[in-house]
Amino acid sequence: MLVANILALSLLTALHATSGICKLLSLPRSRALQLHEKRDVIPLGFTLAGPASPETTLKLRIALVQNNVDGLLNALNDVSTPDGADYGKHLSKTEVEQYVSPKADSLTAVNSWLSANDLNATKLSPAGDWLAIELPVSKANDLFNADFSLFTHESSGVQAIRTMAYSIPASLKGHLNLVYPTTSFPDPSASGSTFVPLKYIKRVESDSSSIPSPLPCGNGTTPACLQALYGIPTTPAVNPSNQLAVTGHFGNIAHYDFLQQFLIDYRPDMNSSTNFTVVSVDDGSNDQSAPSVTEGDLDIQYTVGLATNVPVTYIAVGMNYTDGGLDGYLDMINYLLAQDSPPQVLTTSYGFSESSISQALTNNLCNAYAQLGARGTSILFASGDSGAGCTANSTAFAPTFPSNCPYVTSVGATQGFSPEVAASFSSGGFSNYYSTPSYQKAAVAEYVAQLSGAGTDTRFNVSGRGFPDVSAKGDDFRVWVGSPFASYGTSASSPTFASIIALLNDRLASAGRPPLGFLNPFLYTKGVAALTDIVAGNNTNCNNQGFEATPGWDPVTGLGTPDFAKLLAVVGL
Ligand SMILES: *[C@@H]1O[C@H](CO)[C@@H](O)[C@H](O)[C@H]1NC(C)=O
Ligand SMILES: *[C@@H]1O[C@H](CO)[C@@H](O)[C@H](O)[C@H]1NC(C)=O
Ligand SMILES: *[C@@H]1O[C@H](CO)[C@@H](O)[C@H](O)[C@H]1NC(C)=O
Ligand SMILES: *[C@@H]1O[C@H](CO)[C@@H](O)[C@H](O)[C@H]1NC(C)=O
Ligand SMILES: *[C@@H]1O[C@H](CO)[C@@H](O)[C@H](O)[C@H]1NC(C)=O
Ligand SMILES: *[C@@H]1O[C@H](CO)[C@@H](O)[C@H](O)[C@H]1NC(C)=O
Numbered sequence: 001m002l003v004a005n006i007l008a009l010s011l012l013t014a015l016h017a018t019s020g021i022c023k024l025l026s027l028p029r030s031r032a033l034q035l036h037e038k039r040d041v042i043p044l045g046f047t048l049a050g051p052a053s054p055e056t057t058l059k060l061r062i063a064l065v066q067n068n069v070d071g072l073l074n075a076l077n078d079v080s081t082p083d084g085a086d087y088g089k090h091l092s093k094t095e096v097e098q099y100v101s102p103k104a105d106s107l108t109a110v111n112s113w114l115s116a117n118d119l120n121a122t123k124l125s126p127a128g129d130w131l132a133i134e135l136p137v138s139k140a141n142d143l144f145n146a147d148f149s150l151f152t153h154e155s156s157g158v159q160a161i162r163t164m165a166y167s168i169p170a171s172l173k174g175h176l177n178l179v180y181p182t183t184s185f186p187d188p189s190a191s192g193s194t195f196v197p198l199k200y201i202k203r204v205e206s207d208s209s210s211i212p213s214p215l216p217c218g219n220g221t222t223p224a225c226l227q228a229l230y231g232i233p234t235t236p237a238v239n240p241s242n243q244l245a246v247t248g249h250f251g252n253i254a255h256y257d258f259l260q261q262f263l264i265d266y267r268p269d270m271n272s273s274t275n276f277t278v279v280s281v282d283d284g285s286n287d288q289s290a291p292s293v294t295e296g297d298l299d300i301q302y303t304v305g306l307a308t309n310v311p312v313t314y315i316a317v318g319m320n321y322t323d324g325g326l327d328g329y330l331d332m333i334n335y336l337l338a339q340d341s342p343p344q345v346l347t348t349s350y351g352f353s354e355s356s357i358s359q360a361l362t363n364n365l366c367n368a369y370a371q372l373g374a375r376g377t378s379i380l381f382a383s384g385d386s387g388a389g390c391t392a393n394s395t396a397f398a399p400t401f402p403s404n405c406p407y408v409t410s411v412g413a414t415q416g417f418s419p420e421v422a423a424s425f426s427s428g429g430f431s432n433y434y435s436t437p438s439y440q441k442a443a444v445a446e447y448v449a450q451l452s453g454a455g456t457d458t459r460f461n462v463s464g465r466g467f468p469d470v471s472a473k474g475d476d477f478r479v480w481v482g483s484p485f486a487s488y489g490t491s492a493s494s495p496t497f498a499s500i501i502a503l504l505n506d507r508l509a510s511a512g513r514p515p516l517g518f519l520n521p522f523l524y525t526k527g528v529a530a531l532t533d534i535v536a537g538n539n540t541n542c543n544n545q546g547f548e549a550t551p552g553w554d555p556v557t558g559l560g561t562p563d564f565a566k567l568l569a570v571v572g573l
């Protein structure tokens with residue numbers, strides 16, 4: 001046993017051409033490695049291309065165990081639950097960091113392990129719970145008993161270095177949370193099969209097919225249509241400190257001149273010079289000459305054009321799959337957590353299949369959303385555009401991330417307007433990673449009770465977090481991208497719902513009240529009376545498999561669509 005270990009390690013030592021004496025002295029470390037994360041099969045859509053070159057430099061991130069996640073989650077619950085003594089008493093940056101900063105002994109343990117291995121770490125997050133290191137593949141394989149290899153994403157041809165498993169020293173258990181990127185395989189393509197940012201988009205040829213209706217929705221979904229449908233006011237917001245942020249990933253940009261033309265055409269009552277601010281994370285750019293990909297334009301046009309006069313920021317996040325695929329997600333949330341006054345509403349129209357990301361990583365990101373929620377930010381994510389998410393030859397549905405996170409609000413889509421019904425593409429279902437959160441237990445139980453088989457169906461896991469939480473129209477959104485286009489997707493629904501929350505926050509600010517913050521405990525209690533239940537339609541768009549919209553919460557349209565006047569009433573305005 002001992003001999004075998006020494007032999008194996010000596011071989012590695014020779015391979016790495018480092019000092020034999022030093023390596024021999026550090027041998028016991030390797031014997032004490034414990035498996036930390038693993039994946040049994042290569043995710044659908046990827047193939048193993050071969051070993052990674054031993055000299056290639058890996059940029060790895062290390063997350064340290066946060067000292068009191070339970071304390072953070074309790075605090076989040078307290079500040080987000082209506083009628084509680086602490087409702088609306090959001091936490092400061094310092095208060096949040098006290099919960100999530102690593103313990104001193106975790107810092108000591110990880111840092112001494114790093115220096116024993118000649119590694120310099122850079123601090124990445126404000127709370128010090130993320131570090132970055134750089135090392136060659138050969139050394140990473142040794143250090144983590146890993147097999148970093150080259151994997152090809154078939155449809156895009158993108159290659160990435162990942163490992164199917166890795167280990168950490170037993171002495172670091174409880175101190176080191178995860179190493180990234182290792183066992184996560186997010187879909188690298190902006191128009192990938194797992195989560196299409198826009199269901200589809202088409203040029204609008206003419207309005208000849210307009211449907212007569214008392215609502216101004218017959219020529220497609222426009223700001224006027226949404227204002228009429230949901231009672232969204234056209235009155236300008238008045239509080240400049242009330243901010244709405246839109247994230248832009250995968251190189252999507254938002255054009256200034258397209259927004260201006262959109263406002264001229266669809267918001268003639270607004271100043272057409274109303275603009276948005278751009279910030280860059282990870283060298284993301286809003287290069288106006290870049291080829292037009294329309295997600296950014298849709299998201300900006302339906303925030304600036306709906307949340308009248310609310311200051312809107314476009315967070316352009318750089319994207320480099322070879323660096324991990326989720327670096328942008330990690331850096332974006334740390335960028336916001338580092339701010340003293342983060343935006344009160346954040347909407348994101350991109351996501352992934354839950355199973356493609358390691359659970360340690362989704363936990364870490366989900367806890368970061370909990371931190372921002374505790375600070376008073378409402379975080380909305382499009383639920384996804386793949387219905388229940390059935391994948392080829394799979395016997396189970398595929399829930400989406402970050403919608404699976406219990407600390408974000410997942411927004412599904414409806415279509416039509418008289419009446420609105422579930423959009424067939426609206427992603428929804430149940431997480432396999434997160435159990436049903438308490439705020440949702442009654443609503444989910446009521447839904448499950450009416451299913452035939454009452455939840456025994458093995459295609460989905462009714463003990464999981466159900467999503468979406470709410471919905472909004474997601475069909476036929478008119479956008480201006482040099483000519484009028486119609487776009488479809490929950491990525492239209494999320495900016496719409498976010499705009500409504502931003503306008504509510506403006507009214508609350510005027511009344512001297514805090515913003516709504518993390519919405520779900522409110523939505524599932526007082527909020528439900530201000531939502532229109534969607535009771536028809538389904539997301540059975542994949543081999544007739546999926547869910548149906550039903551009275552009450554359902555995993556296609558959540559609790560329903562917003563009614564601004566009723567929302568004002570339930571928040572007491
Ligand atoms: C670590 O950083 C120190 C100081 O910046 C430097 O002198 C040293 O060479 C670095 N070591 C490695 C292994 O990069
Ligand atoms: C559609 O647009 C046309 C031309 O702008 C307008 O006359 C008509 O009233 C619109 N129809 C509906 C249902 O809004
Ligand atoms: C419209 O907005 C621009 C930019 O903020 C401003 O310069 C202009 O005066 C505004 N026009 C009107 C009519 O308010
Ligand atoms: C909006 O801001 C951008 C960047 O500052 C600027 O280039 C553009 O002209 C502005 N648009 C309008 C309509 O003022
Ligand atoms: C992504 O990172 C790799 C390795 O650092 C680099 O070679 C490549 O140019 C980067 N690509 C983009 C689009 O930034
Ligand atoms: C699905 O199963 C069929 C029949 O067994 C097979 O031909 C096909 O390659 C499979 N598709 C995938 C994506 O695994």
Ligand SMILES: *[C@@H]1O[C@H](CO)[C@@H](O)[C@H](O)[C@H]1NC(C)=O
Pocket residue numbers: 431432433434435436461463464465
């Ligand atoms: C079902 O969800 C729970 C979390 O609620 C999880 O622990 C369990 O592993 C899931 N089952 C499957 C088969 O994924």
Ligand SMILES: *[C@@H]1O[C@H](CO)[C@@H](O)[C@H](O)[C@H]1NC(C)=O
Pocket residue numbers: 424537538539540548
């Ligand atoms: C699902 O909805 C579609 C219309 O979007 C309808 O044609 C179909 O019959 C519905 N399926 C079920 C099972 O209700």
